[in-house]
Amino acid sequence: MRASPFSTNLRQACSTRKSVSEICRQLGINRQQFNRYVNGEAVPSPHNLARIAAFFGVRPADFTLDPPLFEQRLSSASGSAFETDALRACFPGNLPSLRRHLGYYQTYHVSLSWPGMIVSSCARLDEHDGMVRVKSIERIQDRPHEIRQFSKYVGLASFLRNRIFVVERSTGPEPMIAETILTPFETHQRIYLKGMTVGVSWRKQNLPYASRVIWRHLGTDTDRRQLLSRCGVLHPGSRQLPPTVREFLEMDGSPAISVPFSGA
Numbered sequence: 001m002r003a004s005p006f007s008t009n010l011r012q013a014c015s016t017r018k019s020v021s022e023i024c025r026q027l028g029i030n031r032q033q034f035n036r037y038v039n040g041e042a043v044p045s046p047h048n049l050a051r052i053a054a055f056f057g058v059r060p061a062d063f064t065l066d067p068p069l070f071e072q073r074l075s076s077a078s079g080s081a082f083e084t085d086a087l088r089a090c091f092p093g094n095l096p097s098l099r100r101h102l103g104y105y106q107t108y109h110v111s112l113s114w115p116g117m118i119v120s121s122c123a124r125l126d127e128h129d130g131m132v133r134v135k136s137i138e139r140i141q142d143r144p145h146e147i148r149q150f151s152k153y154v155g156l157a158s159f160l161r162n163r164i165f166v167v168e169r170s171t172g173p174e175p176m177i178a179e180t181i182l183t184p185f186e187t188h189q190r191i192y193l194k195g196m197t198v199g200v201s202w203r204k205q206n207l208p209y210a211s212r213v214i215w216r217h218l219g220t221d222t223d224r225r226q227l228l229s230r231c232g233v234l235h236p237g238s239r240q241l242p243p244t245v246r247e248f249l250e251m252d253g254s255p256a257i258s259v260p261f262s263g264a
Contacts, residue, residue, distance in 0.1 A: 097184070105138070107122065167179050182215060192216055213246045
């Protein structure tokens with residue numbers, strides 16, 4: 001029986017990479033299931049097919065081409081025409097590992113907009129159609145300066161090489177993009193995710209900055225009003241800061257530095 005073009009073409013595509021295991025790790029697809037695709041025993045869902053195609057820099061429909069034509073398409077794929085698809089293929093990465101981190105979070109970081117202070121925000125990771133979405137809210141009331149800020153961010157999360165990558169954009173009329181990289185829960189600690197965040201200050205002439213960030217997991221269900229009530233700008237000595245948060249953001253004995261980046 002003649003093998004289907006899809007399985008033949010998939011084997012050809014796999015031969016261009018180091019190993020099938022590495023392909024599965026980067027795509028976040030179970031190796032046993034992927035082998036069924038390669039052997040022609042099953043076909044991927046439209047979602048997985050789109051991810052596989054983007055990974056190899058071709059279009060989903062290309063896998064139905066005759067193998068000689070597919071080989072030409074594969075070798076001619078420069079990547080420049082598929083850069084957005086190649087980036088999209090990184091999400092959600094290792095979905096089973098990322099599922100362990102779904103739920104609500106209280107997040108803390110030092111923002112360039114509020115020197116020496118800690119910003120408490122909230123975030124949620126939830127799965128939808130095989131992707132893990134991120135929704136964040138930053139609510140700040142600075143009564144002495146008559147400032148009321150309410151910002152929303154939406155984005156995607158990915159689990160790659162034992163790190164969680166979060167890419168978000170603000171939902172306002174002039175959106176900004178922020179990225180956060182977090183370390184997964186430790187063996188005996190299932191509450192905090194620690195890492196770095198890179199963003200743009202809405203004060204200070206929109207300077208980009210980087211600072212430590214720590215997310216406190218609150219479970220998959222929580223009191224949302226209470227979650228929002230804890231958002232705001234906090235002094236490093238505030239009793240609202242859990243000890244683990246304070247210790248991480250003051251690792252060098254002073255409030256975590258928010259480092260600005262400016263042109264020469």
